[in-house]
Amino acid sequence: MRNAKPEMRVIFIIILILFFAFLIAPLLVLFFRSFVTDDGGAGFSNYMEALSNNTLISAIGNSIKVSGATAIITTMLAFTLAYAVNFTRIYQPLKSAVKVGILIPMLIPTITYGFAIMYTFGNQGLLTKLFGRNLFEIYGFNGLLIGYVIYTLPAAFLLIHNSFKYIDKKFIIVSKLMGDRTLRSFLNTVVRPLLGALGGAFVLSFILSFTDFGIPASVGGTYDVVATQLYQAMLGSIPDFSQGAVIAVMMLFPAVAGVILLNYLERFNFHYDKFSETELTPSKFRDSFFGVTSAVVLLAMLSVFVVMFIAPFVTAFPYDLSFTWQHITGIFQSNDLVSVYRNSLIVAVLTAVLGTIITYGSALLNARTPIKGKQTVDIFSMITNTVPGMVLGLSYLLLFNDSSLKGTFIIIVLCNIMHYFTTPYLMAKNALTKMNPDWETSGELLGDNWIKTVYRVILPNSVSTVLEMFSYYFINAMVTISGVIFLVSAQTTVVASKINELQHFAKFNEIFVLSVLIFLTNLLVRAVCDALQKRAAIYKK
Amino acid sequence: MLELQNISKQFDQKVVLENIDLKINSGEIVSLLGPSGSGKTTLLNIILGLTRIDQGKVIFNNEDLSNVDMKNRGFNIVFQDYALFPHLNAYENIVYGLRNKKDTASAEEVREYIEFLELKPHLKKRIGELSGGQKQRVALARTLVTKPKLLLLDEPLSALDGVIKESIKERIKSIAKEFNLTTIIVTHDPEEALTISDKILIINQGNISQFGTPFEIINQPKNDFVKEFILRQLQIKRQNIYNLFGEKYA
Ligand SMILES: Nc1ncnc2c1ncn2[C@@H]1O[C@H](COP(=O)(O)OP(=O)(O)OP(=O)(O)O)[C@@H](O)[C@H]1O
Numbered sequence: 200m201r202n203a204k205p206e207m208r209v210i211f212i213i214i215l216i217l218f219f220a221f222l223i224a225p226l227l228v229l230f231f232r233s234f235v236t237d238d239g240g241a242g243f244s245n246y247m248e249a250l251s252n253n254t255l256i257s258a259i260g261n262s263i264k265v266s267g268a269t270a271i272i273t274t275m276l277a278f279t280l281a282y283a284v285n286f287t288r289i290y291q292p293l294k295s296a297v298k299v300g301i302l303i304p305m306l307i308p309t310i311t312y313g314f315a316i317m318y319t320f321g322n323q324g325l326l327t328k329l330f331g332r333n334l335f336e337i338y339g340f341n342g343l344l345i346g347y348v349i350y351t352l353p354a355a356f357l358l359i360h361n362s363f364k365y366i367d368k369k370f371i372i373v374s375k376l377m378g379d380r381t382l383r384s385f386l387n388t389v390v391r392p393l394l395g396a397l398g399g400a401f402v403l404s405f406i407l408s409f410t411d412f413g414i415p416a417s418v419g420g421t422y423d424v425v426a427t428q429l430y431q432a433m434l435g436s437i438p439d440f441s442q443g444a445v446i447a448v449m450m451l452f453p454a455v456a457g458v459i460l461l462n463y464l465e466r467f468n469f470h471y472d473k474f475s476e477t478e479l480t481p482s483k484f485r486d487s488f489f490g491v492t493s494a495v496v497l498l499a500m501l502s503v504f505v506v507m508f509i510a511p512f513v514t515a516f517p518y519d520l521s522f523t524w525q526h527i528t529g530i531f532q533s534n535d536l537v538s539v540y541r542n543s544l545i546v547a548v549l550t551a552v553l554g555t556i557i558t559y560g561s562a563l564l565n566a567r568t569p570i571k572g573k574q575t576v577d578i579f580s581m582i583t584n585t586v587p588g589m590v591l592g593l594s595y596l597l598l599f600n601d602s603s604l605k606g607t608f609i610i611i612v613l614c615n616i617m618h619y620f621t622t623p624y625l626m627a628k629n630a631l632t633k634m635n636p637d638w639e640t641s642g643e644l645l646g647d648n649w650i651k652t653v654y655r656v657i658l659p660n661s662v663s664t665v666l667e668m669f670s671y672y673f674i675n676a677m678v679t680i681s682g683v684i685f686l687v688s689a690q691t692t693v694v695a696s697k698i699n700e701l702q703h704f705a706k707f708n709e710i711f712v713l714s715v716l717i718f719l720t721n722l723l724v725r726a727v728c729d730a731l732q733k734r735a736a737i738y739k740k
Numbered sequence: 741m742l743e744l745q746n747i748s749k750q751f752d753q754k755v756v757l758e759n760i761d762l763k764i765n766s767g768e769i770v771s772l773l774g775p776s777g778s779g780k781t782t783l784l785n786i787i788l789g790l791t792r793i794d795q796g797k798v799i800f801n802n803e804d805l806s807n808v809d810m811k812n813r814g815f816n817i818v819f820q821d822y823a824l825f826p827h828l829n830a831y832e833n834i835v836y837g838l839r840n841k842k843d844t845a846s847a848e849e850v851r852e853y854i855e856f857l858e859l860k861p862h863l864k865k866r867i868g869e870l871s872g873g874q875k876q877r878v879a880l881a882r883t884l885v886t887k888p889k890l891l892l893l894d895e896p897l898s899a900l901d902g903v904i905k906e907s908i909k910e911r912i913k914s915i916a917k918e919f920n921l922t923t924i925i926v927t928h929d930p931e932e933a934l935t936i937s938d939k940i941l942i943i944n945q946g947n948i949s950q951f952g953t954p955f956e957i958i959n960q961p962k963n964d965f966v967k968e969f970i971l972r973q974l975q976i977k978r979q980n981i982y983n984l985f986g987e988k989y990a
């Protein structure tokens with residue numbers, strides 16, 4: 200249609216350069232590095248070596264096993280909770296509690312989950328104390344499973360919960376009127392339309408567990424998984440870059456397959472245009488069953504985190520439970536820990552600000568300009584969606600190790616921006632596509648240039664989305680460990696990677712206090728964004 | 741005077757407009773009438789400068805505008821769904837353009853437009869709180885404030901219902917008279933076209949089927965398309981109305 204304006208071209212070129220330098224190039228380097236042999240030639244010897252490494256093979260097997268088990272459990276739990284929220288008449292406040300409570304783990308680094316699990320189920324754990332004995336061995340499979348389920352439940356729940364909105368509740372009534380029995384009715388009207396989402400939740404949980412580093416770093420014990428193997432290859436006693444590259448490529452495979460599978464499953468999703476509001480039929484049995492179940496799941500999940508808030512405030516958990524400020528004040532007197540927290544804040548703020556600008560700009564070009572080649576942004580978004588944080592971090596390490604970017608905040612920030620690009624990009628694209636396509640023309644006819652219309656019209660009409668993007672970036676930058684573990688230096692250590700160090704000195708109070716700090720910071724940012732969003736909504740009405 | 745000389749337009753090999761050639765006098769209201777997909781919006785966008793032409797010329801007051809940017813042509817449009825800015829209230833929408841060019845309309849003139857369109861009671865309202873007809877008038881005001889040399893309206897009535905439709909129709913007519921504003925209106929409703937305009941341009945499959953006054957169209961339809969498609973619709977309508985009222989008043 201119309202010609203692209205010079206301003207659009209400039210933005211597009213900047214975005215292309217960013218993606219080539221900080222996504223495409225590092226990944227290519229990683230890929231080539233995996234084929235560079237010890238003598239400097241090219242070949243498959245690294246892969247041969249990896250495949251003959253029994254520890255690695257068994258780690259892959261373990262990863263598949265525990266991720267698979269996680270995916271099954273998470274999908275079932277997420278479905279149950281989403282069903283309770285959407286299709287039952289359980290106590291309304293409980294519904295709200297589920298919807299909010301389930302998201303809490305997203306505000307805490309995964310590495311903390313492990314320590315919370317130890318303090319709950321471990322030798323000196325809360326539950327162990329209560330029951331007087333160890334319920335089960337937590338280091339290894341069991342601990343990983345619990346951690347991964349908690350970690351993946353929020354994402355899986357959101358996915359299924361959103362699909363529930365597309366189910367036409369009238370079908371259920373029709374099916375009842377047709378005389379279907381309960382089970383058949385349930386399968387036809389609930390499970391069938393949700394197949395895509397259920398499959399999606401399974402695949403998503405699998406990939407997330409397969410590629411997470413925080414949980415195995417804390418409760419993995421001697422149970423090797425791919426993520427810990429990758430960490431050891433790179434930061435172990437003898438760093439082996441070639442092996443690291445090979446493991447990273449191997450970690451990338453299931454992720455690629457998973458994303459392809461997710462796209463395929465997308466087709467099974469139903470897309471009704473309008474949501475119909477229909478009264479649900481009352482059912483005492485159904486409601487009490489789902490009410491109790493969802494309350495139990497939610498409480499169980501949250502109870503794991505309770506220790507995190509108790510341990511730092513008592514003298515010596517779990518032996519001496521008298522209240523004390525000692526640990527807290529100790530930490531705030533330690534320059535080291537305060538500066539680590541400050542680092543995290545710097546990284547999160549920079550990631551959120553720059554990330555939101557870059558993602559918004561990309562979405563703007565893609566959704567609202569006629570610029571040629573704008574589809575490349577969609578491709579970048581698909582790639583960032585596929586590449587696990589550890590793989591991205593490692594590829595940065597390989598490419599930028601000898602550059603002046605090494606050990607800077609900016610490399611961590613860029614890694615975070617790329618790592619978490621997809622979700623905010625899709626948020627922005629979705630919001631921008633929905634806007635009236637004639638605004639730019641109207642603005643221009645009223646004397647604006649393009650940038651001015653963006654600033655005066657497009658931006659004010661997407662404030663709410665921008666806030667959403669900002670808080671998404673901020674929170675993820677605060678909690679991520681897998682993305683940055685290879686990139687932090689002594690000067691740029693962030694909280695999540697510091698926790699990984701602290702565990703070797705058994706400084707659990709410090710770990711929990713830092714985690715609580717992250718949690719509270721995230722909560723605050725979320726609350727502020729929510730409040731601003733509400734204001735924007737009123738203002739728009 | 742607006743002159744279109746031999747305008748043709750293709751979208752990826754597909755011919756959308758062919759040899760459009762006509763003159764529109766100052767102060768005239770002209771309707772573009774044609775079935776869906778016939779190229780009405782495309783022609784409007786070409787005049788506006790939003791869509792480039794492959795062939796031909798757009799000439800306004802003896803000046804060739806074919807290669808002049810949309811912004812510099814001095815025309816303005818009211819889009820079918822108005823494209824009002826929802827984060828601003830009605831008044832802020834109306835004066836949006838004045839931030840860029842302060843001298844286009846004085847405060848006095850803005851007040852006149854507002855009075856004329858009877859928008860005074862609605863100025864503080866958000867766009868979401870306005871009815872369809874009020875939105876239409878706000879969009880008209882926002883456009884008129886820029887003092888366009890040519891006013892383009894894409895399906896201005898299609899989103900409105902019955903009575904409001906008639907009142908907006910009158911309003912558009914009186915704007916054209918009052919400000920001696922050449923106005924081009926896109927529509928696919930023959931009745932609308934014939935009752936609002938001085939001249940009607942009937943387009944079919946990218947070609948001019950007939951260009952003339954309502955009287956000429958009704959009394960001297962040039963071809964089967966005009967007869968079958970345009971007049972037939974009106975006859976059916978007349979018959980329906982006749983049936984309704986005929987029975988009652990027989
Ligand atoms: N940007 C474009 N790219 C390709 N084809 C287009 C484009 N814009 C319009 N067309 C095609 O040109 C033809 C005429 O479109 P146009 O929008 O001008 O029709 P119209 O008369 O306004 O129809 P309607 O009454 O449905 O609005 C249609 O076949 C349409 O598909």
Ligand SMILES: [Mg+2]
Nearest residue numbers: 780781782926
């Ligand atoms: Mg049209």
